[in-house]
Amino acid sequence: MVPLSPLLLSETQAGSIAILVHKMQISLNQEHSRQYQSWFIKGIIMGLRENLGLETVRRLELRRLITATPDMLVRDAIQLMRKHDIGCVVVVDEEGKPDGIFTESLLRHLILSGSSFLDEPLKGHMADRCPWVKMTDPIQTVLEAMQINNIRFICVVDEEGKACALTGQKGLMEYIAEHYPRVVMVQRITPIKPVHKREGA
Amino acid sequence: MTDKSTHSSFDEYQDPLDNYEPVKYDDALHRALAEEKVSAIESQPFSCITPETTIQEAVEKLNQMKKGCLMVVRDQKLVGVLSDRDLLMKVSLEFDEIKNEPVTKVMTDSPIYVKIGDSSAKALSVMAVAGYRHVPVVDEEMNVCGIVSPQRVTAFLTEHFDGQ
Structure with missing residues (x-):
């Protein structure tokens, strides 16, 4: 596996692609590498859909197993x-x-x-x-x-x-x-409660 | 003189929309999250019970409907939700003693909800940040009009992936 510069993903070696995504090295098997190789070449990566296929389960916020x-x-x-x-x-x-x-x-x-x-x-x-x-x-x-x-x-x-x-x-x-912090993460979670008392003077 | 100043201000007028740049979205899902309303995700029909419903009746209804959550409603207004997690935490070991009690004893009161005009991103935010699996949907008068379930969210996501 060859470490690459972050977000510069175009290296193919021995049927697998080595990438560095969010400081993580992820090795993809040959089947996946074929599927996504064209995306690397075209440079259209890092969207959610592509990342779902590229990033591994390790990247998820995993919960403790009971x-x-x-x-x-x-x-x-x-x-x-x-x-x-x-x-x-x-x-x-x-x-x-x-x-x-x-x-x-x-x-x-x-x-x-x-x-x-x-x-x-x-x-x-x-x-x-x-x-x-x-x-x-x-x-x-x-x-x-x-x-x-x-x-x-x-x-x-x-x-x-x-x-x-x-x-x-x-x-x-x-x-x-x-992946969509500007549309999802900024949303107010609790509903806005109506103001019962007049504010200020 | 008056005419001259009028002409001058007219010439300097700039349409504020000249500088308008439409929002650019990364992909179809990004657009859907920002522009589509909660109504695109919510489940219809949804299941409700009244606060007077007994715990036993509520569990029977959950099983009949094969749902993981019921909304507790009085006069069409949301007063709470009863979910699988409530059954696990408050009912499973105590069922025989409390089965005839009203559901209000074990339901989650003051649940987090979204309004029907909110963006679908807000429903996702409640799930991702607050960790709720079922999110009630209410209208402007706080009448219950649907629920966002995990299955519908997953379907919404894949639907917009496929639409790319």
Whole structure:
């Protein structure tokens, strides 16, 4: 990998492109490099759409991952989620690889079934398929996964496939907002309250 | 003399719009965020309950509608929202004891909302900065007229990417 000057992206080497974006070196595989090579040559990069394909999941504001074992009681998992104010726990196997996920939307369905589920293990109530992306995948993958699967949380795994972080809708929104600071970040969040008393004299 | 001064000021007149430069946008999404209103993202129809609804009825409705959030409304005015996060934090372990209580006991009161005339960027800002997933939309009289959901935002983004 050859370090390049910031924002000067035109180097191709051994089927991969090395770029420096926001002081981060990102290595793209050959498939992606072909797709974006023409953009580099034309010099039309750094828009959101291009960055979604170029920048990796590592660039997102990742959240701390809360993990559980399949034998953990649902009650304990809820306590964990409450403690960390997070909407899911990722269930991992002995090797730390994602094995399932338990989310607050699954919990919503359980609530009406009576309180007995609270003292049952997670493995009977979790979603068996935990959506995940690699740390080196393009951010576009997260957007597509959220849209296709209609999900909120995506587990991030390292090179060995071990669960290491969490991302999802909030991380993606923050990333997109960063690209349009003048239209998004300056927006007043709280509504303007009417003035009840006359100001001044 | 009078005529001369009139002519002079007329000659010096400059149309203020001569210097107007239209806003330049980086891409279609940038334009959409700045120019399209919240109404382009909001979900219709939306689900509401009254403050007198019991917690059990509210959870049943959430499950029936397959929604992650209900708006609590009195006389069409927004008084709160009940979301999956409220159920996790305040209901899940205590359901048997509180299921017949009114939903106002566990809802989020004073929720952050956007007005129907706000730009779509504002809804995104509430999600990105404040971290809310569902953002109620109200009109000028504060009547509830929709909700911005995460699914609709994702669809809005990809729609404008595809439009490029």
